[in-house]
Amino acid sequence: MTTKRMEIEGMTCEHCEKTVAEALTSAGAAAAQVSWRGGQAVFEAADASDHQLTSAVEEAGYKVTSIAAEAERPTGFRAVVGDARSDYDLVVIGSGSAAFAAAIHAAGAGARVALMESNVVGGTCVNVGCVPSKAMLAPAEQRYRAGHHPFAGIERAALGFDLGQLVDAKAALVDELRQEKYMDLAASYGFTICKGLAEFVDAQTIECGGELIRAGKYIIATGGSPAVPPVPGLKDAGYLTSTTALELRQPPKRMAVLGAGPVGLEMGQLFMHLGSSVTFITRGEVASREEPETSQTLTAVLEQEGARVITNAEVTGVERVAGGRRVSFRHDGREEVLDVDEILVATGRRPNTESLGLEKAGIEVTKNRAIKVGDDLQTTNPRVWAAGDVTGHRQFVYVAAYEGNIAARNALQAAGRKVDFHALPRVIFTSPTFAAAGLTDEQANARGIKCECRVLPMSAVPRALVNRDTRGFMKIVAEVGTGKILGASMVADGAGDVIHSAVLAIQFGLTTDDIANAWAPYLTFAEAFKLAAQTFKRDVSKLSCCAA
Known part of the structure; x- marks a missing residue:
C-alpha cells in the first residue's frame, strides 16, 4: 500500500478536513489525515488511482494541485540532506519549542520530518513552565493587590480563593494551547510524531519504541528538567x-x-x-x-x-x-x-541527555551534561545538531525556538547560520517585573569595554507616580565615547514590555542620544527608557513634565 500526499486548495475549516477525508475514503483511500491549515492530505492509496482520488476531492468542491507518493522529494533536496537509505530527511528528538521550530522549517522546505517524544508533546513551556506558571501568577497577583493597593478612597479586601479551581483552569488552558500550538500544527505541516524513548545505537541510527530509524540529519531538542541539589535528607x-x-x-x-x-x-x-x-x-x-x-x-x-x-x-x-x-x-x-x-x-535546571546513547553516536557533552555545540549548533557528530535547553544556553522558550530554526537551516540547507545573543532579553515575572537586555555593567567591563551607566529611579517616571508605586529603576549601560547602548535593566510594572525597545536599540547600534531624542508617549513606562537616556547629559529632575 502506497502512502501519498495530496496538495489541496479551498479548505478553510475543520469541516473541510472531514469532507475531504470522506471523499478520499469513498474513492478507496485509507487512514486519511487531512489538514486544512496545511492545505494537504496524507493517506494510504490502496488500489485507487490518482485520477479517482483527485476526482473525488474535486467533486466535493476543492481543487487538487498535486498528488504524489510520499517518497518523492523536491528535485535536488536529497543531495543536500542525506542518502537514499534514510527513513527521514530529519529526525528531531523532543517535541518542545526548539523541536517544533526545527520541524516547521524543515517541513516547509519539503523534508520528510519525524519528531520523537517519550512524554507529553509540547515540552516544558506549554506543559509545566511559562504558560502554567503565568496562568497562576496573574490571578494570585490580582488577589494580593486587592488587599494591598495604594489608592485612597478604595477599600482593601482580603479576597477568598479556591486554589483547586485555579489549578483546573490552568490545566484547561494548557490542554487548549498544547492542542492548538503543537498537535494541530504537526497535522498542518505533515510531519510525524513518534511516541517512544529515542536512543542512538550508532552514529547514524536511533531506536525508538523498538524500531530502528535512520535519518539524513538529526536535531536533539530534549530540553531540561529541574535540578535537585545533593542536600542530605x-x-x-x-x-x-x-x-x-x-x-x-x-x-x-x-x-x-x-x-x-x-x-x-x-x-x-x-x-x-x-x-x-x-x-x-x-x-x-x-x-x-x-x-x-x-x-x-x-x-x-x-x-x-x-x-x-x-x-x-x-x-x-x-x-x-x-x-x-x-x-x-x-x-x-x-x-x-x-x-x-x-x-x-528552584536551584536551576539540568539538560535532558540521559538515555540518549550519545556516546554511541560520538556526541560529546560538557561537565554539566549539556551537549557540546558550536556557534552553528552542530555537535561533535557531523550529522547531529542540538537546540534549546539541552545545549546549556540561556533557558528561554524564545531562545529554544530561535535555535531550533537555525539548527534546521544549518542541518538541511548548509546555511552556515550562527547564534547571536548580544541583544537577548530576559524577564522575571515578579511584581513589579524585572526585565533586561544585553550586557550588565560587570559583563561589559569583563569584556574590556569601557562603559558608563545611569540609573533612573521609578520616582522620576510620571507613570509610576500616578500609579502610586515607585518601586524599581531603569538602568542603561553605554559605551564610553560612542554612547552606544550595550545593555539595559528595569524593575517596574510592564518592564517586560518596555525592554523590547532596549533590544532594538542594542541590536541596531543605537546610542543614548538616539533614544533621548526619540518620541516617547507621556504617562507610559516606555518613557522611562527615554528619561534614562537623557540622564547621560542632563538632570531630568530639573525638567518639567514631558519635557523634550
Whole structure:
C-alpha cells in the first residue's frame, strides 16, 4: 500500500478536513489525515488511482494541485540532506519549542520530518513552565493587590480563593494551547510524531519504541528538567519542584524556597500572594546574574511583602519533623534551622541527555551534561545538531525556538547560520517585573569595554507616580565615547514590555542620544527608557513634565 500526499486548495475549516477525508475514503483511500491549515492530505492509496482520488476531492468542491507518493522529494533536496537509505530527511528528538521550530522549517522546505517524544508533546513551556506558571501568577497577583493597593478612597479586601479551581483552569488552558500550538500544527505541516524513548545505537541510527530509524540529519531538542541539589535528607523528606508546586490544591502555610533565580522568585511570590509565609534561601544574592540594583530592589520588594530572604547561605540538611520539614542551613557563620510545611527546590535546571546513547553516536557533552555545540549548533557528530535547553544556553522558550530554526537551516540547507545573543532579553515575572537586555555593567567591563551607566529611579517616571508605586529603576549601560547602548535593566510594572525597545536599540547600534531624542508617549513606562537616556547629559529632575 502506497502512502501519498495530496496538495489541496479551498479548505478553510475543520469541516473541510472531514469532507475531504470522506471523499478520499469513498474513492478507496485509507487512514486519511487531512489538514486544512496545511492545505494537504496524507493517506494510504490502496488500489485507487490518482485520477479517482483527485476526482473525488474535486467533486466535493476543492481543487487538487498535486498528488504524489510520499517518497518523492523536491528535485535536488536529497543531495543536500542525506542518502537514499534514510527513513527521514530529519529526525528531531523532543517535541518542545526548539523541536517544533526545527520541524516547521524543515517541513516547509519539503523534508520528510519525524519528531520523537517519550512524554507529553509540547515540552516544558506549554506543559509545566511559562504558560502554567503565568496562568497562576496573574490571578494570585490580582488577589494580593486587592488587599494591598495604594489608592485612597478604595477599600482593601482580603479576597477568598479556591486554589483547586485555579489549578483546573490552568490545566484547561494548557490542554487548549498544547492542542492548538503543537498537535494541530504537526497535522498542518505533515510531519510525524513518534511516541517512544529515542536512543542512538550508532552514529547514524536511533531506536525508538523498538524500531530502528535512520535519518539524513538529526536535531536533539530534549530540553531540561529541574535540578535537585545533593542536600542530605532532601529526597527522603520530600520536596516540590516548579512542576509539582503548580499542582497543589491548597497553599502551604509555611514554605522554604531554595534558590532565588527566575523560577524561585516567581514561584515564591506566587505563594506569598496566596497567603503563604515564604522564606528564600540562596547561595548567592537574589537574581545574582543581573545588576546589583536588581538584586537590591527585588530583595526589598520581597521583604516589604513579608518574605524572609536569606542570602549567601548553604543548606546543610533536611529532615521530616512533626507537622512538616526542617531545613538546616549555615548563614553568617552560624548554624540555623527553619521549620516549614513544604520545600520548593528552584536551584536551576539540568539538560535532558540521559538515555540518549550519545556516546554511541560520538556526541560529546560538557561537565554539566549539556551537549557540546558550536556557534552553528552542530555537535561533535557531523550529522547531529542540538537546540534549546539541552545545549546549556540561556533557558528561554524564545531562545529554544530561535535555535531550533537555525539548527534546521544549518542541518538541511548548509546555511552556515550562527547564534547571536548580544541583544537577548530576559524577564522575571515578579511584581513589579524585572526585565533586561544585553550586557550588565560587570559583563561589559569583563569584556574590556569601557562603559558608563545611569540609573533612573521609578520616582522620576510620571507613570509610576500616578500609579502610586515607585518601586524599581531603569538602568542603561553605554559605551564610553560612542554612547552606544550595550545593555539595559528595569524593575517596574510592564518592564517586560518596555525592554523590547532596549533590544532594538542594542541590536541596531543605537546610542543614548538616539533614544533621548526619540518620541516617547507621556504617562507610559516606555518613557522611562527615554528619561534614562537623557540622564547621560542632563538632570531630568530639573525638567518639567514631558519635557523634550
